Amino acid sequence: QKEVEQDPGPLSVPEGAIVSLNCTYSNSAFQYFMWYRQYSRKGPELLMYTYSSGNKEDGRFTAQVDKSSKYISLFIRDSQPSDSATYLCAMSGNSGGSNYKLTFGKGTLLTVNP
Amino acid sequence: DTAVSQTPKYLVTQMGNDKSIKCEQNLGHDTMYWYKQDSKKFLKIMFSYNNKELIINETVPNRFSPKSPDKAHLNLHINSLELGDSAVYFCASSARTSGGTGELFFGEGSRLTVL
Numbered sequence: 001q002k003e004v005e006q007d008p009g010p011l012s013v014p015e016g017a018i019v020s021l022n023c024t025y026s027n028s029a030f031q032y033f034m035w036y037r038q039y040s041r042k043g044p045e046l047l048m049y050t051y052s053s054g055n056k057e058d059g060r061f062t063a064q065v066d067k068s069s070k071y072i073s074l075f076i077r078d079s080q081p082s083d084s085a086t087y088l089c090a091m092s093g094n095s096g097g098s099n100y101k102l103t104f105g106k107g108t109l110l111t112v113n114p
Numbered sequence: 115d116t117a118v119s120q121t122p123k124y125l126v127t128q129m130g131n132d133k134s135i136k137c138e139q140n141l142g143h144d145t146m147y148w149y150k151q152d153s154k155k156f157l158k159i160m161f162s163y164n165n166k167e168l169i170i171n172e173t174v175p176n177r178f179s180p181k182s183p184d185k186a187h188l189n190l191h192i193n194s195l196e197l198g199d200s201a202v203y204f205c206a207s208s209a210r211t212s213g214g215t216g217e218l219f220f221g222e223g224s225r226l227t228v229l
Contacts, residue, residue: 008154032215043118043204043220044157086155092215101147101170102215104157 003027006089006105015114019076023089023105026070030091030103033065035074038086038107047087048074079112086110117141120205120221127195128229134191135224137205145169146188147206147218148180157204163188164210195228202226 006023013019021035032051036044048063050056050072056063062075072091076083089105118139127133139146147170148160162170163182177193188205202223208216 034217038155041223043206043222044218045220046217049217088155088157090218100145100164100210100215101159101162102218103159104149107155107157109155 003103004089004091004105007108008106010109010111012111012113013079015079015081015112017079017112019079019083019110019112021074021076021087021089021108021110023072023091024070025072025091027091027093027103028070029093031094032092033063033072034090034102035061035063036088036090036104038088040085044088079110081112081114084111116221118205118207118219118221120203120224122224123222124225124227126227126229129195129197131195132191132193133195133226134189135203135205135226137188137190137221139186139205139207139219141207141209141219143207143209143219144185145208145210145215146182146185147208148188148190149204149206149220151202151204151223153201161188161190192226195226197228200226200228 004025035048037047038044053067060077064073086107088107090102145164147162161180166182179191182188205221206218208218
């Protein structure tokens with residue numbers, strides 16, 4: 001079983017739709033959870049950063065972490081064509097040794113159609 | 115003013131050649147990384163340096179040799195290039211925190227094509 005599993009999609013939705021992106025993981029040491037957005041031919045950029053379980057909201061974006069189920073989600077409300085990109089979940093343990101790295105999911109390619 | 119810059123952006127070369135990619139960050143971070151992204155967009159860590167010290171060395175062929183001359187620079191040299199080395203190589207940096215890696219800032223990537 002891979003450490004981080006993410007459905008690669010592709011996912012295609014109409015403008016204005018609510019988008020749900022998910023990842024599961026197997027490493028109980030993961031404490032920090034991130035979502036990165038990567039536009040075509042660009043580097044990934046941080047979208048959301050959460051610690052441990054709970055919800056975090058930023059504008060149209062909401063990140064949820066459920067450590068008991070080892071499951072994280074990103075919701076995008078009122079999706080826009082400019083949201084079309086690959087979304088990568090990423091997670092790390094506490095600093096020190098082999099946990100001091102960010103492990104990524106495979107990314108989900110999202111297209112929002114006008 | 116670019117935060118994490120990599121050169122070159124594109125490399126096209128023949129099998130068996132040696133090539134280098136350079137990375138510089140002006141964010142004052144103390145940790146730098148090399149990630150490899152394959153054609154299916156999977157980002158996999160290769161190396162990480164903290165204050166010029168190698169702290170992560172994933173299972174990477176020893177044809178790949180990183181070098182960090184100082185905290186702001188991290189280079190990657192690849193010997194005897196193979197077809198399977200074709201990928202986009204991303205440099206990233208972060209500020210070490212009391213927990214977790216902190217936010218990673220990525221460069222634009224160096225797209226390597228081996229013919």
